[in-house]
Every structure is written in C-alpha cells, then in structure tokens.
Amino acid sequence: MWMIVNYVIWYLFVFIGIVWIMVMLMNKDVPPKKIKGSALPSVSVIIPAFNEESTIAKTIKSVLSLDYPRKLLDIIIVNDCSTDKTGKVADSFRKTGLIRIVHNERNRGKGYSLNRGISMSKGELIVCMDADSTVNKDALKMMVPHFEDRYMGAVTPALKVLNKKSSLESVQHIEYIFNVFFRKMLAFLDAIHVTPGAFSVYRKSVLKKIGGFDEDNLTEDMDIALSIHNAGYKIENELGAVSYTVCPDNWMTLFKQRVRWYRGAIHNSIKHSYLLFNKRYGNLGMFYMPFNVMSIFAIVFIFSSILYNVVFYASDFIFKLSLVNWDIEVMMSKLSLSAIPDLVFHSITTTTFLLMMGLGLGIGMLLISFRFVGEMDSGRKINYFFYLLIYPFAIMLFWTAALLFNIFRVKKRW
Amino acid sequence: MTKEYKKRIDYKILISSAVIAFLIFGSGVYMGFMFSKERLSVMDADLQKITKDVQNFQLNFLFFDILGANATCPLLESTISNINNEAYDLGSKLTGYASGEDIRDYSNYQEMKNDYARTLVSYWLLAEKMKGSCNLGKSTILYMFSDECPECDNQGFVLTYLKDKYKENVLIFAVDGQLDEPALKTLKNFYNITSYPSLVIDGKLYDEFVSKDMLEETVCGIIEC
Numbered sequence A: 001m002w003m004i005v006n007y008v009i010w011y012l013f014v015f016i017g018i019v020w021i022m023v024m025l026m027n028k029d030v031p032p033k034k035i036k037g038s039a040l041p042s043v044s045v046i047i048p049a050f051n052e053e054s055t056i057a058k059t060i061k062s063v064l065s066l067d068y069p070r071k072l073l074d075i076i077i078v079n080d081c082s083t084d085k086t087g088k089v090a091d092s093f094r095k096t097g098l099i100r101i102v103h104n105e106r107n108r109g110k111g112y113s114l115n116r117g118i119s120m121s122k123g124e125l126i127v128c129m130d131a132d133s134t135v136n137k138d139a140l141k142m143m144v145p146h147f148e149d150r151y152m153g154a155v156t157p158a159l160k161v162l163n164k165k166s167s168l169e170s171v172q173h174i175e176y177i178f179n180v181f182f183r184k185m186l187a188f189l190d191a192i193h194v195t196p197g198a199f200s201v202y203r204k205s206v207l208k209k210i211g212g213f214d215e216d217n218l219t220e221d222m223d224i225a226l227s228i229h230n231a232g233y234k235i236e237n238e239l240g241a242v243s244y245t246v247c248p249d250n251w252m253t254l255f256k257q258r259v260r261w262y263r264g265a266i267h268n269s270i271k272h273s274y275l276l277f278n279k280r281y282g283n284l285g286m287f288y289m290p291f292n293v294m295s296i297f298a299i300v301f302i303f304s305s306i307l308y309n310v311v312f313y314a315s316d317f318i319f320k321l322s323l324v325n326w327d328i329e330v331m332m333s334k335l336s337l338s339a340i341p342d343l344v345f346h347s348i349t350t351t352t353f354l355l356m357m358g359l360g361l362g363i364g365m366l367l368i369s370f371r372f373v374g375e376m377d378s379g380r381k382i383n384y385f386f387y388l389l390i391y392p393f394a395i396m397l398f399w400t401a402a403l404l405f406n407i408f409r410v411k412k413r414w
Numbered sequence B: 001m002t003k004e005y006k007k008r009i010d011y012k013i014l015i016s017s018a019v020i021a022f023l024i025f026g027s028g029v030y031m032g033f034m035f036s037k038e039r040l041s042v043m044d045a046d047l048q049k050i051t052k053d054v055q056n057f058q059l060n061f062l063f064f065d066i067l068g069a070n071a072t073c074p075l076l077e078s079t080i081s082n083i084n085n086e087a088y089d090l091g092s093k094l095t096g097y098a099s100g101e102d103i104r105d106y107s108n109y110q111e112m113k114n115d116y117a118r119t120l121v122s123y124w125l126l127a128e129k130m131k132g133s134c135n136l137g138k139s140t141i142l143y144m145f146s147d148e149c150p151e152c153d154n155q156g157f158v159l160t161y162l163k164d165k166y167k168e169n170v171l172i173f174a175v176d177g178q179l180d181e182p183a184l185k186t187l188k189n190f191y192n193i194t195s196y197p198s199l200v201i202d203g204k205l206y207d208e209f210v211s212k213d214m215l216e217e218t219v220c221g222i223i224e225c
Helices: A002-027 A056-064 A086-091 A110-119 A139-148 A167-188 A204-209 A220-230 A251-271 A279-323 A328-333 A337-345 A350-373 A382-389 A391-407 B011-062 B069-100 B106-134 B152-169 B182-191 B212-219
Strands: A043-049 A073-079 A099-103 A125-129 A133-135 A152-161 A198-203 A234-245 B139-145 B170-176 B198-201 B204-206
Touching: A002 A167, A002 A279, A002 A350, A002 B011, A043 A056, A043 A110, A056 A073, A056 A086, A056 A133, A073 A086, A073 A110, A086 A099, A110 A125, A110 A204, A110 A220, A125 A139, A125 A204, A133 A198, A139 A152, A139 A198, A139 A234, A152 A167, A152 A220, A167 A234, A167 A251, A167 A350, A167 A382, A198 A204, A198 A220, A198 A234, A220 A234, A220 A251, A220 A279, A251 A279, A251 A391, A279 A391, A279 B152, A328 B152, A350 A382, A350 B011, A382 A391, B011 B069, B011 B106, B069 B106, B069 B152, B069 B170, B106 B139, B106 B170, B106 B182, B139 B152, B139 B212, B152 B170, B152 B212, B198 B212
Parallel strands: A043 A073, A043 A125, A073 A099, A152 A234, B139 B170
Antiparallel strands: A125 A198, A133 A234, A152 A198, B139 B198, B198 B204
C-alpha cells in the first residue's frame, strides 16, 4: 500500500520535470514581444513598508532611477505604523517631489497598505514594491508593453536574491534562479499562481474589479494572482525585468518566512479551490493547481515517512547495540575496504534506481534552468550539492510545519 | 470588456509528458527489477557453491570409516568453519533481500530459501556428527526464526555479534523455521520447537530470546574464551 503511494509520488515528480522540459522546448523559439512605441501608460509604484529602515532608502533610490518618463511615474510610500525610523527615512525623500508618503495610524498589514496606496494612485498600472527589494533600471519599460494585450492582468519580473554571501543565501539564490525559470514556464502555460511583492505590475482596472488585495491573507501575492485568473485575465512573466530581494540569512528567519508562505499557499489553495479541475481556468485549473495541492500532500507524506524511518531505524539500532553491551569494536572488525563492493551490491534496490533517476533529473533541470536564465557561474559548486541533497529536507520540514500549524490553527503572525 | 478570452489547456504537452514520464519511470523500475534479479542470481551462485561444499564435506565424511579419525578429522576441520562463514553471510543476505526489495522475483526467491534451508540442515547434521567423532572444539548453534516474530531481529543481531567475536569457533546455522521442508519438520518435532526464536545450542533447546551474556556463558563452556 505505502509502496504504491511512494511510486505514484515518484511518478508525479518525474512527470512534472518532463512537463517543464517540454514546455521549454515548445516555447524556446517564441520571439520576445516587440515594444511598439505607442503611448506609455502612467504607472503608480506603491511601496508598503513596515520596519524596513535599513533597506527602504535603497528601494526608493532604485525606483527613482527607473528609466521611465517622470511625468508618468507616481510613487507612493505607505508606512504601516513602523516602530523604527522607516517613516523618517521615507520622509527624507519628500523633497524629490516625486513621492507621496502616507502613514497608517495603526499597523494594518500589507494588504491594507497596498489598497490604501491604490485608492490614492493616479496611474493606469500599479506596481507593488516591497521595501526590502530593488529593481533594475530598465525593468518597467520592458514589462509595460505586455499590457498592450487587453487581457493582461499582471506582469511579473525575474526575481533574484540580493545577498548571496553565506552558504544558506547561496542556496536560496540557486532556488530563486530555479524559480525564475519555473515562473517563465508557468507563464507559457498561462498558469502563474504568484505575483511576487518585488515589482509585480498590475492593471489597476483589474485590481479594482476584483476588489483589491485581501487584507487578511498571509500571502496576498498568491491570492491576488489567482483572483486575476478568476476574473478572466492572464499573467505574464518578463525575464528581462530583474528585481532583487533580500533573503533570510539564518535558518530561524527562513523557517518563519517559509512557514508563512506555505501556510498562505495552503490557505489560498483552499480559498481558490473552485479552480481545481475547472476547464475554465485552462492549464492552471486542470493541471497546475491540482498538481500543487497534490504535491503538498506528497511532500508531507515523504517527509513523515523519512522521519519515521530515520527515528525507527536509529532507535532500533541503538537498542540492538545495548543488547551487545555497546561492544561496537567487534561489530566494526568485519568491516573492511574489500567488503564494500559486496555490501553496496547487495544494498542496491529499485528505490536506489529511482533515487538516482530523481537526482539525475534534478541536476538536469538545474542545468537547463541556469542556462535558460543565463546565470551559469553562481559561486561554489558545493552549494549545488547542498541545494539538491540537503535543502529539500528543510523545505519538506517547512511544508510539514505549515500544514500542521494550519490544521491546529496556530495564531497567524506576519 | 466585451468577451473573456478562453484559457487554453495544453493537452498535447501534458499527455506527451505523462507518456514520457511513464517510460522513464518505468525504465527505472524495470532496471531495478533486473538488478534485483541479478542480485538473486549472484546469491544463487553462492548457494550452489555452498551446497557443493557441503556435498564434498559429506563425501569426505564417508572416508571416516575407512581412514579413521586421525586422517579424516584435520581434513574436515579445515573446511567446516570455512563453509559456515559463507553460509552465514548468505543467510543474512537472503533475509536482507526480502526486507529491502519492493518488487522481487517471489517464486525464485522462495525456492532459493528452501534450497538454502535444506543445505543448512544437512550441514548442521554433519557438524553435529563430527562433534561426536572428531572431538571438535567448536560450539554449534541452530537458530530457528520466522519473519513475523518481533524478537528475531534482535536475536539475529546478537548472533551476528557472537559470530564476529568468536569467528570460526562458533558455527551458526540460521534457518527460517516456517519453511515447508520435510527435513525441517523432522528437526522441529525432535526438539519440540513450536515458537520463535528457538535456539539449539550444542544439543540443548532454548525456546526464547537468549541474551548476549547467556550465549557467551553457554558457548564458553565448550570453546576457549
């Protein structure tokens, strides 16, 4: 029984890997959209900020240096009642004359701040910009032409990490590059399910139509993307537009961030469950969201069974050692270099082949995505090893924790 | 807004991916299955060799009546422990195979287990006989286990430890007592073995888990420790 579940999960992961490769092969020759020099639309950039004193100045500067006509650009900072100097730093940019700053009277969350910004914005397009992120100068100009398609609801950038010094940061860098590739593939399928907070562009009329951002949502960036699909619009990805975000530099912060993301993902999968197996939503409804929901269960299943096995075998082995009075020396005496080939030969099972296959596919996908994104030299090789063999366990732990927190309704924290 | 555009479903991509994934996945499972067969055939070759060795041993034993103890015993003694090491190794591989493999060639495996048990029983009988005729300074342990018994895993571990510690001085014969083999049944009836684990140590039956200390105490009555 469990064996069948295991095999089904293996098959699904091989399947998804092949889908990405197929999508890439089918779309790699599609020429990039030509910018028709038609009239540029006006754009409002909204920067919601809560306790971001150390990063917000950099964010504002990068937005100010966007290559876009000044008179079409409108920048709004919404200070969500920060308890640090965020407000002061923001106010210091008032003198540029391009920026409007509003302060929430109490802490209301990101969704509310964005909606407040939207309500006072002048642009036809809305950019949501996290206060810990920066953006390349040419990004906006590359994203805007996609809105010539009247059904375009939002455009996402290629999101990369700003800091990649430590090993943990480098691993996240690899993960983000992988996601850049992945999001482009989703765009080909018209199935982008998240519009990240770092420089996603929305059509204001669409946002108005769906009632703006959900103000009580852990991941409003996923909720809004699914709502855009629900309203009958599409979401595109522009690889040439690059934005950068700060990733957690320690395990605890990473844990908190991911549990929040994944709890939000679970919540929004339930909230938007009408999408599942609904032909109206195309690839998103018939393939990607069902796959997403299934993979949550798969991840939690795999993680629990690995955990169970590790705990079971470890405790069993320790108990057995106690039966021979911890005389490890004798047990080790028969181990020799010449015994290894025989030992390996007799431990290879079907699972070993599947594991090797999975690893091969993983390495292949990684190479393909890095080539696709054009980011081949990314630090030390050891980090790839770390990413492929160790990081998945952390991600599985985060998902499991997120699911458990949701089931037991642990209080949400932003 | 006049009319919604229709979101498409890329059946072509999805179905062809499903097929390709099935082929890749299937070939992985197939390779695993073939390899598992290969493992089985390697074990089978080991078994053939041991069976032959035991037959040779049996043949050598026949010289006993003509040549007498002085000439035959040294010959027998040199081979007996050698066979035992190989047989014990193969036994643990056979049990390991069952626990590690999801998809296996059941019919061949079952047959091999029976062959192994038969070989082992005749080998144990020879060893017992030799103990009487050759004054063999070795301890023999016949160990009967079953797949379901919870204590058997631990007993096996302790016995492996004992084997590693006293090497050729302890001869262990581990047999799956639940196999449908006439020779086994005779043995079980004779010693009145009804539960697992059961051990026959130098002719005496222990019908429960025997600890390491207890085993060493018993064994050390016969061999030098």
